[in-house]
Amino acid sequence: MKKVLTLLLALIMVIGVVACAPQEKKEEAPAKEAAKEEKKEDAEKTEAPSEEKKEEAPAEESKEEKKDEETKAEAAPAEGGDVVKLGVFEPFTGASASGGELTFEGIELALEEVPEVLGKKIELVKVDNKSEQVEASNAAQRLVDKDKVNAVIGSYGSSLSIAGGTAFKDGKIPAVGCSPTNPAVTLGNDYYFRVCFIDPFQGTVMANFAIDNLKAKTAATIKDIAQDYSVGLIKFFTDAFKAVNGEDSIVAEASYKTGDQDFTSQLNNVKQKNPDVIFCPGNYGECALMIKQARDLGIEAPMLGGDTWESPDFISIGGENINKEVYFSSHFTAEKPVNDVSKAFLEKYENKFGKKANAFAALGYDAYMVIIDAIKRADSVEPQAIRDALAKTEGFIGATGTISLDENGDAVKSACINQVKDNAFVYLTTVEPKK
Numbered sequence: 001m002k003k004v005l006t007l008l009l010a011l012i013m014v015i016g017v018v019a020c021a022p023q024e025k026k027e028e029a030p031a032k033e034a035a036k037e038e039k040k041e042d043a044e045k046t047e048a049p050s051e052e053k054k055e056e057a058p059a060e061e062s063k064e065e066k067k068d069e070e071t072k073a074e075a076a077p078a079e080g081g082d083v084v085k086l087g088v089f090e091p092f093t094g095a096s097a098s099g100g101e102l103t104f105e106g107i108e109l110a111l112e113e114v115p116e117v118l119g120k121k122i123e124l125v126k127v128d129n130k131s132e133q134v135e136a137s138n139a140a141q142r143l144v145d146k147d148k149v150n151a152v153i154g155s156y157g158s159s160l161s162i163a164g165g166t167a168f169k170d171g172k173i174p175a176v177g178c179s180p181t182n183p184a185v186t187l188g189n190d191y192y193f194r195v196c197f198i199d200p201f202q203g204t205v206m207a208n209f210a211i212d213n214l215k216a217k218t219a220a221t222i223k224d225i226a227q228d229y230s231v232g233l234i235k236f237f238t239d240a241f242k243a244v245n246g247e248d249s250i251v252a253e254a255s256y257k258t259g260d261q262d263f264t265s266q267l268n269n270v271k272q273k274n275p276d277v278i279f280c281p282g283n284y285g286e287c288a289l290m291i292k293q294a295r296d297l298g299i300e301a302p303m304l305g306g307d308t309w310e311s312p313d314f315i316s317i318g319g320e321n322i323n324k325e326v327y328f329s330s331h332f333t334a335e336k337p338v339n340d341v342s343k344a345f346l347e348k349y350e351n352k353f354g355k356k357a358n359a360f361a362a363l364g365y366d367a368y369m370v371i372i373d374a375i376k377r378a379d380s381v382e383p384q385a386i387r388d389a390l391a392k393t394e395g396f397i398g399a400t401g402t403i404s405l406d407e408n409g410d411a412v413k414s415a416c417i418n419q420v421k422d423n424a425f426v427y428l429t430t431v432e433p434k435k
Contacts, residue, residue: 081120082121083121084120084381085125085148085149086122086152087125087154087175088104088154089127089129089140089153089164090128090156091128091129091155091160092126092130093128093130094132095259095283096283098312099308099311100131100155102311103154103179105364106178106366107365109348110364110365111124112352114372117376117381118375125149127140129155129160129163133160136155137166137167140166144167145171150173150383150386151173151371151375151383152174152176153176153178153368154367155178157308158181158199159226161185162182162228165185165192168192169192172387174383175193176195176371176390177195178366178367179307179360180196181199181232181307182198182229183198183200191387193370193390194409194411195366195370196331196411197413197414197415198410200236201433203232205415205417206304207236207241208240208431209327209417209431210277210279211244214327215276216241216276217249217276218245219245219250219275219276221234221237221238221252221279222254222255222270223255223256224257225255225256226257233306234281238250251274251275254270258282263289267293267297271299274301276302277301278301278302278303280304281304281306283308284309284311284314287309288309288313288314288317289317289318290303291318295324300324305326305327307328307329307330307331309328310359311360322420323420327418327419331359331362332358332399332400333416334358335426335427336430341399342401357399366398366403369396371386373389373393374386374389374393390409393405401413412433414432416430416431417429
């Protein structure tokens with residue numbers, strides 16, 4: 001009986017355990033679900049900021065788009081606008097920086113004198129072409145595409161002007177070069193003009209000066225093969241010199257690249273040929289070093305160059321050796337003003353800058369004034385109208401002389417010959433272009 005009771009009691013306990021087990025699981029389930037819900041809520045809270053950021057992103061993009069639209073609106077020239085934008089396309093850094101700065105001084109002076117045209121304020125937009133052809137191309141494109149200028153002044157340096165010419169031609173924006181003398185600057189480009197003479201004339205002038213004034217029968221040439229200016233000018237000098245003295249009159253030819261500083265090898269080769277003169281046009285910096293080294297090597301032949309030598313840095317770099325038989329062609333001389341405009345320019349320039357004017361400042365002044373004259377004659381600031389008026393420029397009286405532009409957009413004008421003497425540029429004579 002006891003065994004029966006014991007078994008019965010054990011069965012009741014098992015049934016009780018089984019009955020309780022499901023109930024405990026049901027109680028745990030809501031707890032797990034609650035935990036899941038809490039984790040989900042936490043996850044949603046963590047992700048919420050990123051969702052907000054996603055919503056903000058389009059707002060930022062819209063802001064940038066708005067900024068771009070505002071920039072474009074500010075840059076766009078308009079016939080009825082209140083501002084005329086003139087791009088200043090010059091080297092303000094690099095090997096030709098001095099030429100760019102001197103040119104800009106003349107442009108600044110012209111702006112002070114004529115700050116508006118046709119009732120519109122004139123604004124100068126400066127870009128630095130950094131004395132490099134790739135940078136020049138980019139700078140020119142920026143003036144056309146971003147700054148939306150009405151016309152352009154510049155550049156110092158033929159290679160830089162040639163590099164920028166495509167942008168001006170394709171964008172139909174007229175440009176007036178101050179001192180780029182290589183014929184290729186304007187050749188085939190109806191939107192490029194210049195207020196300076198060109199290398200066929202300048203090269204011939206220096207060849208004739210060597211023959212007539214220095215009585216030279218033989219010559220050596222040293223060119224910068226990285227500069228269209230130097231290569232072109234030597235070609236025209238060589239052609240003119242050989243035409244008088246014969247094919248064998250050029251007894252030595254040497255070359256270098258922009259940035260070189262040691263010219264000993266080239267100069268020793270030239271020295272062996274003992275030429276009557278050495279023609280070596282190029283950047284003022286390299287040429288000043290070359291002349292200094294030539295004199296140190298005992299080379300006494302007169303050294304001739306082009307208009308780029310007219311920089312104070314040319315004298316400071318060359319030192320005392322620069323005063324020994326050094327001659328170059330130029331567009332202008334402060335010693336001999338050619339007209340009343342020239343006299344007034346010289347006085348204003350000296351009052352503003354505290355020094356005598358140079359050719360590059362005078363050319364910068366003239367380039368600005370020629371554009372203003374074209375705008376007045378066109379009675380419009382629209383680029384095409386300015387271009388068409390520039391092409392008809394005839395008898396304009398500038399600081400550097402009377403400027404008439406031929407069918408290629410080139411100025412037909414005289415050249416000056418200067419000598420370096422007592423650490424100064426001394427005027428010798430003026431050569432007129434042949435009719």
